[in-house]
Amino acid sequence: MPGRHINDHQKRLFMRYRQTDGVALAAARAGFSTAAGYRLEQERHLPSSPKPPRGRRRPDPLATIFDAEVVPLLEAAPGLRAVAIFEEMCRRHPDLAPGVRRTLERRIRTWRALHGPEQEVIFRQTHEPGAMGLSDFTDMNELGIIVAGAPLNHRLYHFRLVWSGFEHAHVILGGESYVALAEGLQNALWLLGGAPREHRSDSLSAAFRNLTAENVADLTRRYDALCAHYGMTPSRNNRGVAHENGAIESPHGHLKRAVRDALLLRGSTVFVDLEAYRRFIAEIVGRQNRHHAERIDAERAALQKLPDQRTADYEETVVTVTSSGGFTLRKVFYTVPSRLIGQRLRARLYDNRLELFLAATPLMTLPRGRPQPDGRHGHVVDYRHVIHSLRRKPMALLNLVYRHQLFPRDAYRRTFEHLLEQTPPRDACRIMVELLAIAHERACEAELASVLAADIKAGRQPDLKAIRQRFAPDPASLPALTIPTMPLASYDILLQGAAA
Numbered sequence: 001m002p003g004r005h006i007n008d009h010q011k012r013l014f015m016r017y018r019q020t021d022g023v024a025l026a027a028a029r030a031g032f033s034t035a036a037g038y039r040l041e042q043e044r045h046l047p048s049s050p051k052p053p054r055g056r057r058r059p060d061p062l063a064t065i066f067d068a069e070v071v072p073l074l075e076a077a078p079g080l081r082a083v084a085i086f087e088e089m090c091r092r093h094p095d096l097a098p099g100v101r102r103t104l105e106r107r108i109r110t111w112r113a114l115h116g117p118e119q120e121v122i123f124r125q126t127h128e129p130g131a132m133g134l135s136d137f138t139d140m141n142e143l144g145i146i147v148a149g150a151p152l153n154h155r156l157y158h159f160r161l162v163w164s165g166f167e168h169a170h171v172i173l174g175g176e177s178y179v180a181l182a183e184g185l186q187n188a189l190w191l192l193g194g195a196p197r198e199h200r201s202d203s204l205s206a207a208f209r210n211l212t213a214e215n216v217a218d219l220t221r222r223y224d225a226l227c228a229h230y231g232m233t234p235s236r237n238n239r240g241v242a243h244e245n246g247a248i249e250s251p252h253g254h255l256k257r258a259v260r261d262a263l264l265l266r267g268s269t270v271f272v273d274l275e276a277y278r279r280f281i282a283e284i285v286g287r288q289n290r291h292h293a294e295r296i297d298a299e300r301a302a303l304q305k306l307p308d309q310r311t312a313d314y315e316e317t318v319v320t321v322t323s324s325g326g327f328t329l330r331k332v333f334y335t336v337p338s339r340l341i342g343q344r345l346r347a348r349l350y351d352n353r354l355e356l357f358l359a360a361t362p363l364m365t366l367p368r369g370r371p372q373p374d375g376r377h378g379h380v381v382d383y384r385h386v387i388h389s390l391r392r393k394p395m396a397l398l399n400l401v402y403r404h405q406l407f408p409r410d411a412y413r414r415t416f417e418h419l420l421e422q423t424p425p426r427d428a429c430r431i432m433v434e435l436l437a438i439a440h441e442r443a444c445e446a447e448l449a450s451v452l453a454a455d456i457k458a459g460r461q462p463d464l465k466a467i468r469q470r471f472a473p474d475p476a477s478l479p480a481l482t483i484p485t486m487p488l489a490s491y492d493i494l495l496q497g498a499a500a
Contacts, residue, residue, distance in 0.1 A: 006032050008046045061100050065089060066107060074108065078117050082108045130302030132162045133196040133232075134248040135185055137176045143260060146270040147277055153370075156281070157184030158255065162247045164295035166192060169255065169285045171278050173352050174370060178219050180351050182226055182313035190310070194303025195230040202236065229311040231304045258284050274352075315349040325386050329354070332369035332378040333402065335385040379405040384440050387433070394433040398425050411449040412436070414456050422461060434464060442471045 010030045014037060017026035027037030045051075062070070069092070073085055082105045089104070090096050137155045145152040157170040157180055168188035172180045181201070189195050227234040262284050263269050271277040289296060319327040321343050326335040329347060334354065336345075346357040349368070356363040369380040379402040383390075386406075390396060397403060397416075407413040415435070419428035435452070439445040448471060455462050 006036060006040070006047050008048050011040055011046055014040060061097065062104060062107060065093065066104075070104070070108070071111065074111060074116070078112075127162045128302075129163045129299040130194070130196055130304070132198045132200060132247075133159060133188075134162065135159050135181060135199065135201045136248045136252065137172065137180070138252040138256065140256070140259070143256075143263065144269050145277060147274050148272070152274075152277070155180075156255070157181065158248060158252060159185060159188035160248045160251055161192075161196060161296075161299060164299035165251075165289075165292040166296045166299070167251065167255070167285050167288055168192070169281050171274070171281060173274075173368070177351070178222055179313060179315055179349060181223070182311075183351055185226070186310050186313055189230060189306060192300070192303065193306065194300055195232055195306060196303060197231075197233060198235055199227050199230075199232040200235045226311060229307060231307075255285070255288075258288065313350070314355075317347050317349065318344055319347050320344050325389070326381075328377070331371040331375075332380060334366055334369065334380045335382055336364070336366075337385050338389065381405040383408055383436050387436050387440050390433050391437050394429040395426060397429045397433055406436075408439070408445055409449040411453040411456070412439075415452045415462060418456055419461065431462065431464060435462060435467070438467060438471055444471045447471070 010032060014026050014030035014032075017029050018037075018041070021029070023037045023041065024034045027034050030037070069089065070085060073080060073088070083101070085108065086101045086104050136158050138158055139155050141151075141153060145154070153173070155172045155175070157172050159168040160166065168184070168191055170180075170184035170187055172184070174180065185199070224234055259281065262280070266280075271280065317329065319329055321327050321336055321340045323341055324333075325338050325341065326333055327345070327347075328334075329349070336356070340358070340363075343358060345363065346359075348355040348357070351368065353368050354366040356366065366380055369378040371378045381402045383406050397406075400406065404413060407416070412432075412435070416428065416432045419431055422428075423431070435448065439448045448467070451467065451470075452462055
């Protein structure tokens, strides 16, 4: 019957019937086809007996080159890819057919299985509740996030409990650093309500890069102190061995895919401000944590109790305000009020801000800046800090190092470029400085920007006289208010009415 193998009993029946009948009749009586009968008549063995190995149907194209040329390459460079070896063989032997590539790959795979070097073994681990938490950073620039009209160069600090799968993600504006690790880790622990017994991170090579041995040792001591504050034992995986941190390396990919899907469903990668993007990330991570809610609740009972308060998640340094009206820190120039020139300030450096102190007195908080991608200095400038001096020296605006950062809004920058095209540089600088002074003194930065944008759109220069009248009226033109003095007897009447 079709689809069924011929057994030994059928072969014996066929040979017995064949003594008196023809091939077709003997095969029919044995239960198989005439063609099978002619084939079985030529075979001397039963169907169940072992068959001799089938020989090659065509010559081996690698017979002369595999042992002589391919094997020496594999022994000399075990990491060499099969496709690279095939290209080298084609260069040496131009007559080698393209279809040989798959044969060569199979032959190389077999050789490596029999004679290749030993491979690293991954040892699966068992974990207990509350035993280990992991931290790592992952780059998110490939998603093309736009915040406040500008691309956001950022990473995510990612924390995860191994046993329950609890996750926390924190948007990091700079690179990997102790400040980013300390802030993100503490946010995760206080959100979780407890601390694991061990905290593992990678070697933080990006945080230690370009630091002296003394600074590296200082960062190591601060990291150890951070873990000790929460009763955690610090540990690190070996540099370049990502699978030792595998319990968080793989979730990196899951988190990125979840963020990418959420962005596609949202229909836009544009966010109004950084806080809106932070809420977006927190919502995604929260949804993922809900999938493991039962395990997370169970692991919370096994976590260590948190201390009474957080520890420092900033770096502190001392800066001197120079005659330029600011100070330079980490290749970024910051402006401060000019009355602080010559003072030594204490600066607390966070991931996204700078807090300044004069002795123990808090002064102000500045947004943290970053150097340019090409290594040039960055600038964090507030025109209010320097406008009084710039008003006395308006030509300084023409070649000012941080001129582009001085303008608070894009309309001011485009207005200055328009003035430079239409008027002499001296007049352009004088008008622009006066406009900035009006924006500062009359607190009308946004309203003035809309007026300047309308002037640019209409192709006309700003009218200082009209702007002064609109935003800075002459004090003499203000109406005089006369407040009459009420007699004291009127208060007696009010008191009598209240008593009644």
